[in-house]
Amino acid sequence: AARLISLHLASHPEGGWLPPDRAADLLACYGITCARMVLATDEHTAVTAAALWDSPVVLKAYWPELVHKSDVGGVLLGLSGPDAVREGWRTLEERFGDRLAGVVVQEMAPHGVELLAGVDSDAVFGPLVAFGIGGTDTDLAADRGYRLAPLTAADAEDLVGASRAATLLAGYRGRPGGDPAAVRDVLSRLALLAAEQTCVTEAEINPLIATPDGVTAVDFRVRVE
Ligand code: ADP
Ligand code: MG
Numbered sequence: 001a002a003r004l005i006s007l008h009l010a011s012h013p014e015g016g017w018l019p020p021d022r023a024a025d026l027l028a029c030y031g032i033t034c035a036r037m038v039l040a041t042d043e044h045t046a047v048t049a050a051a052l053w054d055s056p057v058v059l060k061a062y063w064p065e066l067v068h069k070s071d072v073g074g075v076l077l078g079l080s081g082p083d084a085v086r087e088g089w090r091t092l093e094e095r096f097g098d099r100l101a102g103v104v105v106q107e108m109a110p111h112g113v114e115l116l117a118g119v120d121s122d123a124v125f126g127p128l129v130a131f132g133i134g135g136t137d138t139d140l141a142a143d144r145g146y147r148l149a150p151l152t153a154a155d156a157e158d159l160v161g162a163s164r165a166a167t168l169l170a171g172y173r174g175r176p177g178g179d180p181a182a183v184r185d186v187l188s189r190l191a192l193l194a195a196e197q198t199c200v201t202e203a204e205i206n207p208l209i210a211t212p213d214g215v216t217a218v219d220f221r222v223r224v225e
Contacts, residue, residue, distance in 0.1 A: 015199075015225040020062060020104050023222040026197075027205070030189045034217045037106035043089045049105040050085040058218075059088040060104040061096055069219075070136055072096075078108055109216040113168045113178040114207035117186055119149065119194040121201045127194035129155075129187055133165045134207040149191035156184040169210060178210025186215055201225045 012018055018026065021039040028034060038049035039062065050057045061074030069075045073095055076088045085105070092103055116134030119127050127149035133141035143164040147155045160166055160180055171177030186208060194200055202223040209216050 012224055016223065017064060018222045018224060019064075019102075020060075020220075023203075023220050024217075026193070026200075026222055027203075027217060027220060030193045032186055032189050032205070032217055033215065034220065035107045035109045037104050039102045040105050041102045043086060046089050046103055046105050047082045047085050050079070051082065053107045056080040056108045057085065058104075058106045058108055059085065059092060060106065060219075061092050061100055062104055063096075063099050063101040066099075068136075106218065109209045109218050110211050112176070112209040112211040112216075113165070115165055115178075115183065115210055115215075116144070116204070116206040117183070117190060117208050118204035118206070119190045119200075119202065120146075121194070127191065129159065129191050129194075130204075131159045131165070131183075131187055132163050133168065134205075138206060149194050151188050151191040153184075153188075156187050159187060160184055176212055179212055179214055182215045183208070183210055186217075197224075199224045 019039060021037065024034040024037060036053060040046035040049055056078045059076040059079060060069055066074065076091065079085050079088050089103060092100060114135035116132050116138050118130040120130060122128050125148055128146045129149055129151050130144055130146050132143035132145060145159050145163050147159045160183055169178040169180050190203060193203065200222060205217040205220040207218060209218055
């Protein structure tokens with residue numbers, strides 16, 4: 001894992017946001033489960049990648065400066081079969097033209113509670129772990145708590161327990177909830193990543209999808225310096 005991490009960082013000497021496939025590898029090095037994905041740069045690769053898994057896929061437009069993908073129509077969910085993937089690829093190409101640096105082909109994760117989990121480096125306090133309700137309406141939910149890294153088990157329990165996301169994890173209004181232990185585990189792993197990889201200045205998973213069986217990161221970014 002250490003060598004893979006050095007490779008990713010060495011391949012990005014100028015710093016900035018890592019490409020999504022490298023960010024996924026880095027999170028995986030820390031034991032954080034990410035939805036399986038391939039960053040494709042041509043239609044044929046996208047169609048081939050989509051056939052790797054049994055589940056439907058998501059196509060996501062990628063270029064380095066793109067932040068809110070769904071705001072610009074850059075996320076196509078639930079595509080099944082080669083024809084749908086091909087059509088999706090062409091839609092993104094038409095929509096974004098030369099800006100498109102690639103397309104993330106990603107396995108659809110099960111429905112669940114959408115959370116935000118991240119680490120930020122504060123100039124005074126060092127790494128801070130962030131947690132709250134995630135998804136595209138995360139800012140509207142305004143549910144964000146912070147704790148200093150390293151994160152103790154009690155800190156993680158506190159951070160999750162004090163959030164409004166805890167209500168969703170408990171199963172809100174008859175909806176399935178999520179496994180809070182798996183959520184706390186991801187927060188601890190992010191804190192460890194930030195503490196060990198001092199060149200990582202920011203990492204954010206949004207959403208981390210929680211179900212009663214576990215958690216899956218489906219959108220994430222990692223900034224290095
Ligand atoms: P952005 O935040 O840039 O708009 P996301 O990748 O977070 O783009 O996708 C937007 C929304 O689409 C997510 O909040 C989630 O609801 C859904 N979504 C994205 N990827 C997946 C996936 N792999 N499985 C299931 N749902 C997904
Ligand atoms: Mg997102």
